[in-house]
Amino acid sequence: MARYAPPDALTYGPIVERLCKTKRIDDALATVEEMATRGIKPDAFIYNFVLSGLCQEEKVEEARLLFEKMVKQRINPNVVTYNTLINGLCKAWRIETAYELFKEMAGKGYVPTEVSYNTLIDGFCKKKDLVAAKDVFDKMVRSNCVPNVVTYTTLIDGLSKSGKVQAAAEVLDGMVKKGVTPNVATYSCLIDGFCKVRRVDEAHKLLEQMVTQGIAPTVVTYNILLNSLCRADKLEDAFKLFRGMAQRRCHPTVVTYNTLLRALCHHKQLDGAHRLYAEMIAKGCPPDAITYDTLAWGLTRAGKVHEAQELMEKMKLTKRNPFGRSSQGKA
Numbered sequence: 001m002a003r004y005a006p007p008d009a010l011t012y013g014p015i016v017e018r019l020c021k022t023k024r025i026d027d028a029l030a031t032v033e034e035m036a037t038r039g040i041k042p043d044a045f046i047y048n049f050v051l052s053g054l055c056q057e058e059k060v061e062e063a064r065l066l067f068e069k070m071v072k073q074r075i076n077p078n079v080v081t082y083n084t085l086i087n088g089l090c091k092a093w094r095i096e097t098a099y100e101l102f103k104e105m106a107g108k109g110y111v112p113t114e115v116s117y118n119t120l121i122d123g124f125c126k127k128k129d130l131v132a133a134k135d136v137f138d139k140m141v142r143s144n145c146v147p148n149v150v151t152y153t154t155l156i157d158g159l160s161k162s163g164k165v166q167a168a169a170e171v172l173d174g175m176v177k178k179g180v181t182p183n184v185a186t187y188s189c190l191i192d193g194f195c196k197v198r199r200v201d202e203a204h205k206l207l208e209q210m211v212t213q214g215i216a217p218t219v220v221t222y223n224i225l226l227n228s229l230c231r232a233d234k235l236e237d238a239f240k241l242f243r244g245m246a247q248r249r250c251h252p253t254v255v256t257y258n259t260l261l262r263a264l265c266h267h268k269q270l271d272g273a274h275r276l277y278a279e280m281i282a283k284g285c286p287p288d289a290i291t292y293d294t295l296a297w298g299l300t301r302a303g304k305v306h307e308a309q310e311l312m313e314k315m316k317l318t319k320r321n322p323f324g325r326s327s328q329g330k331a
Contacts, residue, residue, distance in 0.1 A: 016046050020053035028053060044070075044078045051081065055088025063088055064097075079105075083115050090123030098123060099132075112143070118150050125158025133158055147175070153186040160193025168193055184210070188221045195228035203228060204237070216248065223255050230263035238263065252283075258290050265298025273298055 089098035124133035159168035194203035299308035
């Protein structure tokens with residue numbers, strides 16, 4: 001007769017993990033309770049699964065209470081335990097509580113990782129507390145935990161979104177000097193920052209710099225810069241950049257075309273708008289409601305109110321483009 005080993009934490013671990021991954025958190029918690037009634041002590045790995053599941057479902061307070069219960073049961077948390085809860089607290093905008101937990105973690109002898117620091121820096125940046133974010137960054141460096149591209153990009157993004165683009169540019173220079181290679185996200189954050197403070201020429205130079213370094217801009221990067229060039233009435237530069245997208249094998253989106261169409265219509269260049277719209281259709285980029293609203297707005301600005309009304313009616317009734325070529329099936 002076969003003999004079976006009694007279940008233990010190793011037996012329950014995959015079960016709890018699966019329940020958490022399928023968002024059956026209540027069942028996962030019930031399983032942990034069942035372990036206790038059987039005299040089986042859950043380990044940190046099992047608690048980590050449940051804590052992560054609770055945080056993903058935004059049940060951060062429940063996660064915090066479970067963490068306290070875990071500690072009271074003399075189950076030693078690990079760095080992953082702390083990082084999971086710190087991340088959940090930051091996402092719930094409880095940044096100060098997350099920071100206190102971080103300090104508790106370090107005080108108990110656990111060594112914070114890049115993830116620990118990056119999570120806190122991101123939390124403080126989103127809260128726009130850049131002083132605290134820089135303080136965490138400085139602590140990271142003093143602790144000999146080497147900042148990575150995520151660390152620098154997070155800080156650059158926070159500074160850029162707060163209008164502190166010069167400080168963000170200095171962080172970029174600093175990361176390069178430290179031998180950390182910026183990526184497309186790093187540059188895009190700073191380009192967006194320069195664009196928002198209307199320093200478009202510097203944003204354009206950054207894009208050229210990233211291309212020179214072999215980093216391919218995404219369509220989002222191009223759209224950010226195109227929008228700013230159009231708002232600055234630099235249509236020639238905008239279209240030069242737009243044509244350069246094709247050379248770099250970056251395909252425009254409906255946002256790209258809508259941005260340029262709006263600029264053309266704003267300057268009452270309807271022939272150019274019609275040509276660009278035709279190109280958009282020919283290249284298989286489906287127009288959206290904003291495309292048609294923009295064209296109608298352009299016609300109205302040019303004093304062609306009746307044509308604008310006809311255009312909108314035609315869109316509603318036939319779902320065809322202004323030139324009679326069907327766009328049905330592409331929208």
